[in-house]
Amino acid sequence: MTEEVNARIGEIVRGNDVVLFMKGSALFPQCGFSARAIAILDRLGVEPHTVDVLQDPEVRAGIKAYSDWPTIPQLYIDGEFVGGSDIMMEMYEAGELGELLASKAKA
Amino acid sequence: MAELETGPVAAEMMKRLRVALSPTRLELVDDSASHRGHAGHDGRGESHFTLLIESPAFAGLNRVARQRLVNRALAELLVERVHALAITARAPGE
Numbered sequence: 001m002t003e004e005v006n007a008r009i010g011e012i013v014r015g016n017d018v019v020l021f022m023k024g025s026a027l028f029p030q031c032g033f034s035a036r037a038i039a040i041l042d043r044l045g046v047e048p049h050t051v052d053v054l055q056d057p058e059v060r061a062g063i064k065a066y067s068d069w070p071t072i073p074q075l076y077i078d079g080e081f082v083g084g085s086d087i088m089m090e091m092y093e094a095g096e097l098g099e100l101l102a103s104k105a106k107a
Numbered sequence: 108m109a110e111l112e113t114g115p116v117a118a119e120m121m122k123r124l125r126v127a128l129s130p131t132r133l134e135l136v137d138d139s140a141s142h143r144g145h146a147g148h149d150g151r152g153e154s155h156f157t158l159l160i161e162s163p164a165f166a167g168l169n170r171v172a173r174q175r176l177v178n179r180a181l182a183e184l185l186v187e188r189v190h191a192l193a194i195t196a197r198a199p200g201e
Contacts, residue, residue: 033191069171070178070185071192086194087170 005062016049017104019076021063026050033085037073040085040092045105048075077101116153116188120181124160127180131199132161138191154190159197166198 013019018041024030026038026048041048053060053072064070067081075082077100082088091097117135124133138155158177165173173196178185185192 033193068175081171083171083174087174090170090195 005058009062009066013076014079018046018048020048020073021051021053022073023054025052034073037085037088040088044098044101046101114153123180128162128164130160130162134159157193159195161197165196
């Protein structure tokens, strides 16, 4: 991975409270797991900054190395990697994701 | 231990998970048929799986760390062959 992509990803995750790297857009997810991630955040009233990795092959490859995580979607909150869609669902069901995102929900 | 799947990819996944994590419970379900014809289903099958794994190796680890252990054990299978894997990872007694 180039330093450049690494730096770009770092800027994205540090520059936004809630970032979802996904396939497709929030309106038109291109993968069931990305759709599920969006649905969970929507349920919590959170509108993430989304990055469509299908539009950016460098970020698609780079994010997997950046997070040491081989799959998409990937959720970042306050610059920290939280997990993929399975972890998001488990945390949502346990109420943990709601707590973590309480301050990020739209008024 | 449940042997729910016998395809070659599933067999290799199970083998690697057993070697790496000595699971006390291991269930791997091939969901590929329900994803036929959409992105990631290349016609070979064995592309979409759901995994339930219980292992003492997960004790004291958070969700990300647990899933990383699974991802590492499967390594390039996950990148080159398996399009989607839904993972539930527990320690015994949870």
